Amino acid sequence: MNFLLLLSLISLRTHGTRTGPDGGWALDPDPVQELDLDLVLEPDLSAVLRRVDPRFLSVTIDASLAAEESFMALLSSSKVRTLSSALSPSFLRFGGTRQDFMKFKPQRRKRNSKNPGSESCQQLLPWVVEKQLKMNWTLQQQILIKEDLKRKFKKISFTEVTVDLLNSFSSCCGFNLIFGLNALLRTSENVWNSSNAETLIKYCQSRRYRMNWELGNEPNSFEKKAGIRVDGHQLGLDFLRLRELMSRSGFYRDAGLFGPDVGQPRDHRTDILGGFLQTGAEAVDAVTWHHYYVNGRDTSLEDFLDPEILDTLTSKTNEVMEKVKLLSPTKPIWLGETSSAYGGGAVGLSDTFVAGFMWLDKLGLGATLGLDVVMRQVLVGSGSYHLLDENLDPLPDYWLSLLYKRLVGPEVLKVRKRSGSARSKRVRTYLHCSNEKSYSRGSVTLISMNLNQNPSRISVPLVLSSSSLEAFILQSDRLDSRSVKLNGRLLQMLEDETLPDLRGTRLPPSDLLQLPGFSLNFFVFLDVQAAACL
Secondary structure, three states: OOHHHHHHHHOOEEEEEEOOOOOOOOEEEEEOOOOOOOEEEEEEEEOOOOOOOOEEEEEEHHHHHOOOHHHHHHHHHHHHHHHHHOOOOEEEEEHHHHHHHHHEEEOOOOOOOOOOOOOOOOOOHHHHHHHHHHHHHHHHHHHHHHHHHHOOOOOOOEEEHHHHHHHHHHHHHHHHEEEEEOOOOEEOOOOEHHHHHHHHHHHHHHHOOOOOOEEEEOOOHHHHHHHHOOOHHHHHHHHHHHHHHHHHOOOOOOOEEEEEEEOOOOOHHHHHHHHHHHOOOOOEEEEEEEEEEEEEEOOOOHHHHHHHHHHHHHHHHHHHHHHHHHHOOOOOOOEEEEEEEEEOOOOOOOOOOOOOHHHHHHHHHHHHOOOEEEEEOOOOOOOOOOOOOOOOOOOOHHHHHHHHHHHEEEEEEEEEEEEOOOOHHHHEEEEEOOOOOOOOOEEEEEEEEEEEOOEEEOOOOHHHHOEEEEEEEEEOOOOOOOOOOOOOEEEEOEEEEEOOOOOOOOOOOOOEEEOOOEEEEEEEEOOOOOOHOO
């Protein structure tokens, strides 16, 4: 039985698009037709092009969740813990716009624990409380959206409760916590006032909480959101001050410090980054910046499938890299916050299947370009770009992230692509060694996506075509659906603490790969014995 016939058995057929009965985009079976060759792949399996951090795919929790501290308890949901643990190892960044309006106000509660921070992995949120919090969170989101639109942000006080829950969540799920500090607490000389950060750091040290730090979120927007202008030179000095505090604490001497979390290059933002690097580069362990493709308030479904929009990541990344390499060439570069659309995401798009094309391409292209970590906004919280919905159920991008974690290793491989048709720009591929926790050494994983509505074909060389392989094909009935199928099977949790079996379909060797229309795909070549991956 040949490769294409096997694929057809798991419903990998030619598809077109139509408007569904609810007005959404739908996939509609068409008669199987003769296909032109879209890409010819020529991989180099002899050496690793580059390696990303093992926590390359990381996640964020927006500080807006703590705008009303009771909602932080959602991190103790058994479902959230189960879904999050499956994404480890990962960094967990706690920050965002509202971190620069937050102030730590300890309640000085007495503690009885002999082993601080470790007792709460089994202390999960009661179902009744979780249900009420989810109902209240729907109303809270409307309040946050109004604040965002008016750009009038209330000052927020948080207590040990927020810090304890973040530590418990990150340590129990296998995450490395990065806590974002308020950079808008400033003196009359416009120097960062570090007194509140000192209080917080002392508390975290007393509890022996393992955590890393950031200072400020998108300093290029300080003036717009708070009427305070901080240039890159001063920001770098502020980071040096924070590094001094960490060193003086002893406990956080070797903890990570990341920044400056500047917005993607535009106007004076690169000037802020340049000024920061001149004075504060030695303080940070990685340089961070933020990237979104489009404005969530005026984008369209077509934008999510536009290869020219996807390619803008290359120019933005190269611009940041040129600046960093000029002023601090040894520093790793991270996407400290990223998703599809800024402004909280695009309603009905950023939380649906079509968002996966932007997300998977960013992972593949970002690793190839030289980014070491990519932090997805947001795991759980406000907006439309979250991985878990308002009921804390996984959305399509969650399943895509989970598959990436299980199938893709940190070693990026070089692959040359020759076009076989004019549609080739809409067929995108990336190659890695496979994750050694899931597959034996020497196997490789091809990441691929088809932005065409009709199937596409990829030709692979003998070194790959002689190997047996496993196929993981993600599709949905509609591009704007909140559900996704893996090899024809709907993905959903079996219960709050049980994930489904994410099995691939074993296929015999073949020199052709067929990608269904509008599909996200992983092909694991099992018998390659690639020298780069041994």
